[in-house]
Amino acid sequence: MALGPSPANPTLDSHQHFWRYSAEDYGWIDEPMARIRRDFLPEDLQPNLAAAGLAGCVAVQARQTLGESRWLVELARAHPFIRGVVGWVPLAQPQAREELERLRSDSIFKGVRHVVQGEADGFLDHAAFNAGIKEVAACGLTYDVLIFSRQLSESLRFIDRHPAQTFVLDHIAKPRVSGAPDPEWRRLIREFARRERTFCKFSGVVTEVPGWQWTPELLRPYFEVVLEAFGPRRLMFGSDWPVCLVASEYLAWVEFVRDCSAALTPEEQSWIFGRTASTAYRL
């Protein structure tokens, strides 16, 4: 039985972004985040992966354009350490199926995501968007759920409508990370995890700490909640690089998650650091 990392079983960062920065396209990067107001390209990520002993990554959309989805596919083709791409298509529009088919004609394209955290409450009940998710399922792609914790209950209704779809919950649903985990968030995370075709990314947590002042003691209980709910085979490490840089160096975040996982068996650790992502995204 292969326990540790191996070429067939690479260690992975399940969630990061690339961009060529412009103030126009990345208006959400405000003054306090000035540190990430620049280009972030594969050559910037690669040394971080190497230093952390990770073999590859999954690149995730940030901009909601088809152009970006195609660009991520091109980057992945030029840089083999990018093992998969999660892009964006206009799921609520009638051309959703055609665009999904076009993108997935390159097998590096693994899934889609919409920035639901930026939408009104009730967005996940939107009929045209749900019709688009049926097309995602029909294409055999995953869907990354990017929400704030207040949207968890509508996300449960949403997931229940699509039993054939694989869902990946991004950033543990972005709870406000201050003090002990909110019992309501914990309850809804457990509810989410009861759905079998769901996975969860432990990523994007440092930036949910008000003021970005985090300590391992503050974050560890959040890891415990998602580990208990999803188990190592449905939980994946992600960095959310370069967004994480406003609150943490790349390596510090990787080491923190490794510390959290230290008490697990080597096999369980191998799931969190790669095999879960390989399974969820069919890498």
Next chain:
Amino acid sequence: MHYRELGRTGLKVSVLSFGGSSLGGAFRETDDSESIRTVHTALDLGLNFIDVSPYYGATRAETVLGKALKDIRRDRYFLATKVGQYGHGEFDFSAARVTRSLDESCARMGVDYVDVLHCHDIEFADLNQIVDETLPALVKLREAGRIGHIGITGLPLKIFKAVIDRAPEGSVEAILSFCHYELNDSSLESLLPYFKSKHIGVINASPTGMGVLTERGAPSWHPAPKPIIDGCRRAVDYCKAIGADIVKLAVQYSISHPEIATTLIGTASSENIRKNVRFAEEPIDFELMARVLEILRPIHNHNFTRGRPENRDPIVA
């Protein structure tokens, strides 16, 4: 029934609401006693927003509605009517006329107050007059407590921004759009972020595109060109062939958008109201919806327009 906030008006309106054009006999010959029962059924099923106009049935719709509302407590419903359009091709958006119009509408309906007063089909008006004369007159009525809120309505999408950008902030609080958020046309979506930024409540009408998405098909006066009618017919026929109800799908589609507060259902039949409420509450068949959207794709967002030349939308065909 679900309820949503209508912009910043403070009105929490049912996602399905009652479109009173049907009471004027817009879609077929109607029987007033059945019309009255329909209004009562709508209220009993939780619809709390009623839309009408003196134009519908040349005041008949307001008169019938007045009979229906006679014994209903005023706090059980929100009422919207309109000013400026009175007969076929008969428009008058002058301050004096619209002020008198409110009095006449209130008298016909037996109320002393309307919650929303819209300028009706302003694509037929000089928008300078709407901004400089009509809206200020409505603001006076609002200040006097005769109306709660002010809206504008029309078919072309471009009229909304044209007026809202020029009117003092807060004068327009709601818009009513029709035929632009339905299975074959979702072009209203492009304006939703704008309305949100202006805190304007959005009312949608005609989930079936004034009949094109029904088995009965479009009425003879329908302004859509043949390719739209035929394209919609293909979706209707597809649903019929597999035993699905396209009206159900159409209603579910239109009411599901979280940024659209409510969608008007125009019917003068209690049975239809019940059916629509049931549609709103039943689960949506999203696989079917995806197939129907695919069938409609060749004509998606294709449109028709009307009004003064400067107020018309560019044609998408």
